[in-house]
Amino acid sequence: MELLNTSLPYLLPIVYAVAMISVFMGLCAYSVLAERKVSGWIQGRVGPNRTRLPLLGHIPILGNLMTGLGLFQPAADGLKFLFKEEITPGHVRKSYYYLAPIVALAPALTTMVVVPFGRYVDADGVMQPLVLANVDLGMLIVLAISSLGVYGIVLAGWASNSKYPFLGGIRASAQMISFELSMGLALLPVFMWAAAPGSEYGMSLFGVVQSQQSAWLGLWQPLSALIFLVALFAETNRLPFDMAESETDLVGGFHTEYGAFKFGLFFVAEYAHIIIGSAVFVLLFAGGWNFLPWLADPWGDGLIGALLSVGWFMAKVFFMIFFFIWMRWTLPRFRYDQVMSLGWKILLPVAVGNLVLNTFIIAIYDTLTR
Amino acid sequence: MTDLLFYIFAGITLISALIMVISPNVVNGAMCMIISFVGTAALFVLLEAYFLAVLQVLVYAGAVMVLFLFIIMLLDADKDASRLLKDKMTLAGSIAGFALLVVLVCAAFVGGQHLPEPALLPVMENPTGEGPGIPFTTSAKSFGYSLFTKYMLPFQLTGFLLLAAMIGVIVVSKKHEEPTGEKK
Known part of the structure; x- marks a missing residue:
């Protein structure tokens, strides 16, 4: 407890910074999705609408909706970048x-x-x-x-x-x-x-x-x-x-x-x-x-x-x-x-x-x- | 904490400056120069000269070095990578410079001596304008205030010098044209 009190002024900014980076990187990922969806809309296409996560994607109505909006696509994109041959x-x-x-x-x-x-x-x-x-x-x-x-x-x-x-x-x-x-x-x-x-x-x-x-x-x-x-x-x-x-x-x-x-x-x-x-x-x-x-x-x-x-x-x-x-x-x-x-x-x-x-x-x- | 940061950034600045001088690869040199500038900016931050630090990054690391890299890449100066010590003159110059540095450091720090510490100047009252003047702080506003009141003359002289340099560049780099040629 003593240690926590002394280290808190140093720890808290780090926590804030990590939180902000997480939110920001999430925003980046979903901007990519937005780019693909909006470009699809402008060009009369649908855009990404197939990616489905195992558990979340099978919630009755919500799952189909999220899949159709492509909400799981950023995760798939990220994994693709990670596992491709370097x-x-x-x-x-x-x-x-x-x-x-x-x-x-x-x-x-x-x-x-x-x-x-x-x-x-x-x-x-x-x-x-x-x-x-x-x-x-x-x-x-x-x-x-x-x-x-x-x-x-x-x-x-x-x-x-x-x-x-x-x-x-x-x-x-x-x-x-x-x-x-x-x-x-x-x-x-x-x-x-x-x-x-x-x-x-x-x-x-x-x-x-x-x-x-x-x-x-x-x-x-x-x-x-x-x-x-x-x-x-x-x-x-x-x-x-x-x-x-x-x-x-x-x-x-x-x-x-x-x-x-x-x-x-x-x-x-x-x-x-x-x-x-x-x-x-x-x-x-x-x-x-x-x-x-x-x-x-x-x-x-x-x-x-x-x-x-x-x-x-x-x-x-x-x-x-x-x-x-x-x-x-x-x-x-x-x-x-x-x-x-x-x-x-x-x-x-x-x-x-x-x-x-x-x-x-x-x-x-x-x-x-x- | 501040001491530790100072040693870290001073180390980064010095080492990258050293590599910049001795590296035979031109792009290496340019990159190390950028790191050195950013390290200097960090040292300015530790001195609470935030405005100077930001300008250091903005002007030198951001703009000037982009131009340097641009020229290096365009001319492909990487080709004539030279040896570390080209000739005897370089060697002699390096040794003399290093000897001078040793003398300076010895004179400043060895034997109980230390560098004279300049006393902090008192905050000057606003010499021309009305009102009590604004106190000296680290903010940009205080910086600009003293620049446009107390240091107006040096400021304008610097501006004039920059203008002269700019005109000089335009005159030197302009293609020499025949008097009959069309004006461009």
Whole structure:
């Protein structure tokens, strides 16, 4: 008991972190299912509907329903990745070949430490975020860690030591650099409004959500939201910008030479990036866990209120994940030079213009209201 | 706890920096440089300089090193993997550098001496603006506040320097065109 009391402050964060990783990995697995189901729906197919677990699948009505929805499919996919033969091509650079999938997944899992997913009211009646680490620099940390994610793709492309993966890796590194700029510039107006002088929050994501109690930032900063969203698609390597993968001209892109569980890690990393990206977009532009514009917080105090806020936030995140999938199966892929010219010639100037415009608006507003 | 973390991260930083210098493989070198940058960022975190730590990862490990890797891969610099010690000059330079390091460490720590500890400066009042000024904390806001008040001149000079460097890059990397050629 004595030992428990002393070790609890160290033990509890570990327990929280493990719990969050479990939930997050579950979300990743079911995003894959969502991708397959939604793509089936868009293309007039059914999608996965056959996988049935022995015991659960034979509950009278519920079992058939769960099988039809494909709820057991992620387990089957995971087992397939695990038990496939692990082929390592002879021409790869071994150590980096093994390192690359880890480097791809680790940053995606690290960023979730600073992403708040709900709020609760503590004993003093002060609203607090539900987050692993409520740090002042939340947004910057998300940008910094997620910018490390590109090394997974670049290393995979280089270590595979063959032409198509190499081209994929080169494209990924160029694309990341180009779109990171517009993404950062699109964020600046958000924080100029959200962290106005006198507010107690710096660049924390909780502060941004608290500043959206009346109007959501996406409503009156639509340009920033649009630029951020486009850059997000490019940074997560999703269609229409999946230049690193681009199976029509690069076979499988950076993961052509990967199979079995190592490919599975890349696959999970892609969905992890989508979920984190959706969560950050919801926090920045869609009000986080605030209910509706101008109707901020009907959740109430206590446990129920906290759970409701988490639920509403997750609902928004699920819609954003659906949006990502929807775009993938709606838009055709851009050509590589079109992606680069979009990034440098359209998004970047518009983002700079947006920043200058907002600076002027804030300056005029401050002068008039002084 | 903090001491232990310091030794771990300092070890990672130093060892990866050493490998970066002596590794004949260019990509190995670049990867070790990234690890070294991240280790430095961790050391900044231990100093409670969070903003600096995040910028270290964002700018150096995230952006600059991606460019490095991009160039290394594009030029395939891996081909001319050279030996560890190329010639006598490298050897002499390494020995001289190491000797200097030994002298420095001895002068700093051996014989009861230690590095002078700078006293913490008192928090400066806001020199220009009205109000009491904000206290010095580790938050980004406090950082930005002192950057735009007390250190405004160095800040602007740095900006000007960066602008000059940027213009220089554009001028140097621009293709030389004939005066009659169409403007691009």
